[in-house]
Amino acid sequence: MKPKNCLIFGASGQIGRNLIRSLTKNNIKVTALTRNVHQKGYILKTQANPGYLEIVEGSIFDHEKIKELFNNADLCVNLIGILFEKGKNNFNNIHVEFPKMISRYASTYKLEKFIHLSALGIEDAKDSIYAQSKLKGEKEILNNFNKAVIIRPSIVYSVDDKFTTQLMTLLGLLPIFPIYYNGKTKFRPIFCSDLTNSITKIIIDDIKENIIEFAGPEEMSFKEILEKLLILIEKKRVLLPMPISLARMTAHFFELLPKPLITNDQLRLLKYDNVLSGKYKSNNDFEFDCSSRFEEIVNKYSYMWKNEGEYSKKRVN
Ligand SMILES: NC(=O)c1ccc[n+]([C@@H]2O[C@H](COP(=O)([O-])OP(=O)(O)OC[C@H]3O[C@@H](n4cnc5c(N)ncnc54)[C@H](OP(=O)(O)O)[C@@H]3O)[C@@H](O)[C@H]2O)c1
Numbered sequence: 193m194k195p196k197n198c199l200i201f202g203a204s205g206q207i208g209r210n211l212i213r214s215l216t217k218n219n220i221k222v223t224a225l226t227r228n229v230h231q232k233g234y235i236l237k238t239q240a241n242p243g244y245l246e247i248v249e250g251s252i253f254d255h256e257k258i259k260e261l262f263n264n265a266d267l268c269v270n271l272i273g274i275l276f277e278k279g280k281n282n283f284n285n286i287h288v289e290f291p292k293m294i295s296r297y298a299s300t301y302k303l304e305k306f307i308h309l310s311a312l313g314i315e316d317a318k319d320s321i322y323a324q325s326k327l328k329g330e331k332e333i334l335n336n337f338n339k340a341v342i343i344r345p346s347i348v349y350s351v352d353d354k355f356t357t358q359l360m361t362l363l364g365l366l367p368i369f370p371i372y373y374n375g376k377t378k379f380r381p382i383f384c385s386d387l388t389n390s391i392t393k394i395i396i397d398d399i400k401e402n403i404i405e406f407a408g409p410e411e412m413s414f415k416e417i418l419e420k421l422l423i424l425i426e427k428k429r430v431l432l433p434m435p436i437s438l439a440r441m442t443a444h445f446f447e448l449l450p451k452p453l454i455t456n457d458q459l460r461l462l463k464y465d466n467v468l469s470g471k472y473k474s475n476n477d478f479e480f481d482c483s484s485r486f487e488e489i490v491n492k493y494s495y496m497w498k499n500e501g502e503y504s505k506k507r508v509n
Contacts, residue, residue, distance in 0.1 A: 195221045195244075196304070198395070199261055201252070201294065202271030204232040206352045207309065209239050210388040211269065216240040218392050223261060225250055252290050253280065262294075262301040267395060269307045270294060275322065276447070276455045283325035292332035299337045305395055306340045308333050312380075312405055313466045314344070320461040334402060341394055343387075345406040346466045349486070350384035351493040359418065360425050360497040362453075370434040375415025378465040380407030382475075383484035390480035405474040409483050411467060420487055424494035426504075 198215055202208050203224030212222050222245050226232040229249040236247050250257045252272065262268070274286050291308055298306040310326050317323035333340045349356045363369060387406055393399070412420070418431055434442075436459070443459050446452040468474050475482045498504040 193219070195219045196266040197221045197223060197264055198267040198269060199223045199225075199265040200269045200271065201225050201290075202273065202309075204236055205271055206350060206354070206384055207348060207388060208271045209235065209352060210350065210384045211271070211391055212236070212239040212245060214385070214388045214392045215395070216244040218396060220267070220392070220395065222246070223248060223265065225252075225258075225261065227251060253285075255293065258294065259297055262297045262303070265301065265303055267305045267307075268294065268298050268303055269309075269391065271309050273309060273311075273326075275458060276452050278450075283321050287322075287325035287329040288332060291329040292336065295333040295336040295340060298340075303337075305398070306333070306337045307391060307394060308340060308342050310342050310344045312344045312346045312407065312468070313461075313464050315469065315471075316464045317461050321457050323461060330403070338402075339400060341399065341401060342403045343391065343406060344403065344472070345382055345387055346380040346408065347382070348384050348387055349381050349490065353384065355381075356421060356490050356494075360421055360494060363418065363421060363425065363427060363429055364497050366429065368430045368432050369418065370439070371415055371418070371431050372434060372436065372439050372459060372462050373414075374433045375413055375418065375431060377414050377462055378411055378467050379414065379417065380409075380411050380467050381417070381486050382406055382408035382482055383486075383489050386480070386482040386484050390475060390478070390482060393478075393480060399478065401473050401478075403472045404478070405468050405472050406482065407468050407474060408486065410486055412486065414462075417486075421490070421494070424487065424490055425497040426499070 198220050200222055204226050215222055224236055225248050233247055270291055274281055277283055295306055310330050314323035314326045330342050347355055422429055439459055440456055443454050443456045447455050495504045
């Protein structure tokens with residue numbers, strides 16, 4: 193059977209790279225857009241067998257070029273998302289205007305499927321600009337392409353993430369680690385491959401649900417996540433609750449950095465539990481396998497953050 197072609201925006205990120213591997217293994221060709229082929233080309237090239245991946249360099253603000261890409265597409269997955277704003281890369285452009293434009297093209301070019309990555313908990317977080325922009329983007333998509341599938345995952349982890357890997361680096365460096373809201377915010381971390389295999393299944397099985405929430409099998413507070421990571425990297429640290437007024441002040445300073453560790457908007461978002469809402473179908477309502485357990489998976493790469501790195505005795509192959 194002639195392979196279908198899936199156009200992916202945001203393909204070089206954590207979820208994108210995993211998704212390329214999963215789709216191409218299932219005989220689906222991928223066209224991946226990146227802003228910088230010199231920086232991201234080599235990461236992308238190694239994700240698929242020859243002939244299964246086309247890499248295109250371009251800007252999401254070049255509307256003509258973006259439109260052209262839809263000519264040869266059967267499917268489209270949008271993974272572009274940001275956590276902080278910088279110039280034209282603001283929440284409105286990235287989370288609202290861009291999805292609005294490509295969902296319109298998906299409809300004009302009669303694509304079979306349009307899948308968009310949103311986030312869990314965005315309906316509750318009314319004071320977060322990030323969350324509200326994601327919500328507005330979802331509405332624009334569903335207006336333009338009523339068969340769209342919107343995926344709302346909890347936090348996603350893997351060896352390629354900016355979550356467990358960044359936390360383990362910080363926990364390695366800081367003897368005292370600040371925690372916000374006493375570390376009580378709840379998460380349901382989901383393993384990246386479980387999520388991307390499910391996206392592939394949504395395509396293959398032609399699942400038509402508009403909104404699907406995705407959560408891993410374990411509910412953990414932020415403090416419990418840090419405690420698990422500390423056990424895995426064999427370190428003892430003081431987890432110190434930080435008053436929120438002080439956290440806001442430090443976030444103002446972080447916002448001056450090119451890649452802030454935390455922003456005030458993220459601080460507001462962190463107030464809300466990141467768990468299934470019960471209002472929409474979730475991965476548990478479909479035949480997706482999202483059963484990977486946090487400690488078991490992170491144990492496969494956390495040895496790199498132990499004192500003896502790859503020579504550590506507890507390395508698991
Ligand atoms: N990771 C999580 O825990 C998590 C949780 C909930 C929801 N999500 C959502 O899932 C999606 C993918 O997440 P991820 O973790 O894979 O993200 P990621 O690793 O940060 O990758 C983001 C991708 O977006 C692209 N991008 C960012 N700004 C862009 C711009 N101005 N123009 C063009 N491309 C741009 C980057 O592509 P280039 O640099 O190659 O151009 C990169 O490939 C996002 O929408 C995110 O909000 C993620």
